[in-house]
Structure formats: C-alpha cells, structure tokens
Amino acid sequence: MSTNKRILVTGADGFIGSHLTEYLVRAGYDVRAFVLYNSFNSWGWLDRADAGIKSSLDVFAGDIRDPNGVRKAVQGCDVVLHLAALIAIPYSYHSPDTYVDTNVKGTLNVVQAARDLGARVVHTSTSEVYGTARTVPIDETHPLQGQSPYSASKIGADQIALSFYMSFETPVAVLRPFNTYGPRQSARAVIPSIITQIAAGQRNLKLGSLHPTRDFNYVTDTVRAFEAVMNSDQALGQVLNAGSGFEVSIGDTVRMIAETMGVEVQIETDEQRLRPEKSEVERLLADNRRLRALTNWAPEYAGVDGFRRGLAKTVEWFTDPANLANYKADRYNV
Template sequence: MPNNRKVLVTGADGFIGSHLTEALVKAGYNVRSFVMYNSFNSWGWLDDCDKEIVKQIEIFTGDIRDPFGVKKAMSGCDTVLHLAALIAIPYSYHSPDTYVDTNIKGTLNVLQAARELGLSKIIHTSTSEVYGTAQFVPITEEHPLQGQSPYSATKIGADQIAMSFFRSFETPVGIIRPFNTYGPRQSARAIIPTVITQLAAGNQTIKLGSLSPTRDFNYVEDTVRGFLAALVSDKVIGEIINIGSNYEVSIGETAQLIAKIMGKELIIETESARLRPEGSEVERLWADNQKAKRLLNWEPKYGTLDGLNKGIEKTVEWFSNGENLAKYKMGIYNI
C-alpha cells in the first residue's frame, strides 16, 4: 500500500514512464521522477501531464549514464522503478555504442547505487524484443533469449546484470518484461502511432515496413498496472515476469483495424527505410502471461481483439486532438 516511502521512476519523461508517474501520484505514492537533463528544461511527456499532478512530483534532472547523479537521485528513496533506456530499434543500428552505455551501464549504475544505499526493491524494465522471433508460442519467461538488434542485445545484457546482482548480492531486484505497449504519447516511430498519424494527416497511402510480423500489443494502462502490481508484491523479487495480452495480431491486420476505427480507406506502401535487416526482424511475438496472473494477480483489461479495439480507439482519440498531433513531425520517418 502507498506510504511515505519515496519511489524513484527513471525514464519518467518517456511514454510509459510519464503514464506510470501519473498513476503512482494518483495512487498516493511519494514520487521522485528522474528525467533526462537538457538545456531546454524540458521534462518530456511530464510537461503534458495534469499540472496538479506534476506539482506533487519531485523532479530530478540528470543522465542515467552518470553513476554519481544516479546515486544522488536514489538517495532517500525506498524503491526504484527503472524504465530509463534507449528503445528505438532503427537508431540502435545507427548508434549501438550509446545503447550499451545507456541500457547496460545505466542499469548497472542503478543496481550499484541500490546495493550501496540498501534500497528495498528495484523493478527493472525489460522488453519482449529479448526473445527474438518466437521459437514456441505463447512465449513463456523460459523462452531462449536472442539479440536480433543492438537494442535487444543491450536489453538482454541489462536483464542479466540485474539478475546477477540478485544472485550475487541478494539485491532485491525483479524484472517486468512488457510486450508491445501502445497508447497516447507514444513515439510516431512505433507502428500504431505511425499509422494513426499518417492517416490523421490526410494520407490515404501510408508508408510502413514489413506487414507480416505479429505482435502482442499491450495498452499502456495495462502495462502501468503491471508495474503497480509488482511494486506491492514481494513475489516479484528474483523473478522475470511477462506483461502481455496473450493475443497475437499481424502488423498488416493492425493497420487495417486502425483505418477501420478512423473511418479511412487505406493503401499501404512498403518503404525500404522502414524495413529491418532480414535477420534482425522479429517475426513473431505472443506472450504467455500466466506467471503475471499467478505472482502479481495481474491480467490485461485490454486483451483479445475487443480489447485491442478499445485501446486503439483511446489512442486514436488522443492523437486526433490537434494540439497532441502538432507535437509530432509527421512529414518525416523518425527512427
């Protein structure tokens, strides 16, 4: 239950992190938000949150790659929800060294500080991309790991560092492994926002990459509920837990579903820049979420085709607001 103990959210300025921060404040938690320092004094998506909620957050600006700043941010906190990471797969082809520094070294900084400060719980954020193309479905937490992009390789490394601290030092770490989260504030690089923004801009012919891969889409509200469940459960310690809908749908089918919801005719044109290298494309993702149900008493509210429809409707509604849409550079492919 919420109390006066302080919770630190790293990556609070991001898509999922901003939604999680809002939910923590609404649930009565004392929240400190770690956001990426920049000279514009931007707090990322927290700038778009309800101002009354933001007033209740302690903002810490820094860089997850800096161990001194990370330890300072964590001082006085009881728990850390670690979401800070570079996540764009195309950009990881471009600048893999930055992903190693941010995703692996950044996670090490959090773990080392947690060990030195004696924090009671660290929830580390993984990704379904660590599984690579499914070798069996639905994908359980015992599925082999396969780095098919520099991004996924660094997330595998971060996960392994986290579990090594649990095994070596009994650091109280648990890992949440969300599948493909979508919703308001997501980058237009991701498939659902890229379809919505292109259609909202009046384009009937839209540009996409491969249409055949399947994904297990998680509405952001469900992902956030997974973090909140992990926060209050001791059963997460030493465990890796999938957060997914247990529903598989192809990219092409998803695009058609979005067009139907938006009342648009749709022509899809494949753009080579949006295609991953053949061996890097994750062809199939489908989550087994039984462990989350068993250990966290969590299950998706937006699972199944009906749930996906509802989640996309909410996402379309947000992007259809002109002020929100104006925050996106729709004329370019943002890697």
C-alpha cells in the same frame, strides 16, 4: 506495500514513464521523477501533466549514464522503477555504443546504488530479447536472441539486474512488457506511425513489413503491471512477462486502425522501414501466467475487443490537433 513509500521512476519523461508517474501520484505514492537533463529544462511528457501532478512531483534532472547522479537520485527512495533506456531499434543499427552506455551501464548504476542504499528495483526489460518466437506463447524460459543491438543491450541490462539479486540479494524483479502502445508513444513505433499518417490526411501509408505479429499492450495495463510487481515479494528474483496474450499482424493492425478512423487506406512498402532480414522479429505472443500468478495483475485490454478499445483511445488522443502538432507525420522517424 503502503503508498507512503517513496518511489523513483527513471525515464519518467518518456512515453510509459510519464503515464506511470501520473498513475503513481494519483494513487497516493510519493514520487521522484528522474528526467534526462537538458538545457531547455524540459521534463518531456511530464511538461503536459496536470498542474496538480507537477506540483506533487520531486523532479530530478540527470543522466542515467552517470553513477553519481543516479546514486543521488536513489537516496531516500524505497523503490526504483527503472524505465530509462534507448529503445528505437533502427537507431541502434547506427549508434549501438550509446545503447550499451545507456541500457547496460545505466542499469548497472541503478542496481549498484540500490544495493548500497537498500532500495527495491523493478527493472524494465522488453519482449524484443526473445527475438522471433521459437515456441508460442512465449514464456520466461524462452531462449534470448539478440537480433538487434537494442535487444542485445537489453539482454545485457536484464542479466546485470538479475546478477545483483543472485550475487548480493539486492531486491530486484525484471518486468518484461510486450509491445506497449497508447497516447504519447513515439511516432517511430508502428501504431502511432499509422495513426499520424492517416490523421495528416494521407491514404497511401508508408510502412515496413506487414506480416510480423505482435502482442500489443495498452499503456495502462503496462503501468498497472509495474505497481503490481513492486508490491509483490514473490516477484523478487523473477522475470515476468506483461503481455495481453493476444497476437495480431501489423497488416491487421493497419486495417483495425483504418476502421476505427473511418477511412480506407492503401499500403506502400517503404524500403527504409524494413529491418535487415535476420533482425526482424517475426512473431511475438506473450505467456503472462507467471505475472498473473505472483501478483494481482490481469490485462484489462486483452483480446480483439480490448485491442479495439485501446486503439480507439489512442486514436482519440493522437487526432487531437494539439497532440498531433507534436509529431512529424510526413517523415520516417528513426
């Protein structure tokens, strides 16, 4: 697929979306960035993009929940990379209705517009749809388990997207990233929570459960997966895991971050950070063979060495005072 295609990125103002938008502009694509409308005229993380990036962007401010705005945004675009979603699991416990509206209905709005206007869609899933691993590594045939309202809403969104491929031959692929991390991530995620607490001078860290394992992906690997999938005809109709294939516990992650930052820390369990027992996803480890087979993608930050390199870059960004100032390290972020 040539770079003169016009690409709509929904959720372009967020963590992964802003990295993806910048990457695509630098690669020569024509990008329309869908950001959440707000009275501050904020473009989220894109406000901090280089002037050259911002001047190259067609920014569309709207709301993924509104079908009329979504249709207008999709007009004239060849590809939709659909990242707009509510993703915080604790917030889904007390505001689940917004997750259905944003994640399920928002996805319906995207694929309906794409069907009518002839655009290809890469829909963003999440490893959370698998719940606690029954078998490892987790491949795309693993049962889906909605262990939180968030994961249930993403299961619904994935199925809506795939149903349009099955029912109408709308060109849809589902990319299922495992736990992405890196610069700009929300402090409600565990890696930024650890780094920002240490950077703020704390040595007695407040964290939730330490034994669950995760398959962490550095953000540029996730971004490259989006480009690979959108350019692969073989990916259409498929669900594709984007994971590093490396499993690490939260406790070991804390130790590796502390080593990277050159400090010794103690860990204190913070009850409000613990998930309900049946809701906690205990183990995640990706089988990424399908994505590797159908595209030219492979993780550049795989294994323990790759994880350490990704953590070093993440720490470097978060410990820049200008970046750290955006975070509230002294409180629990839902």
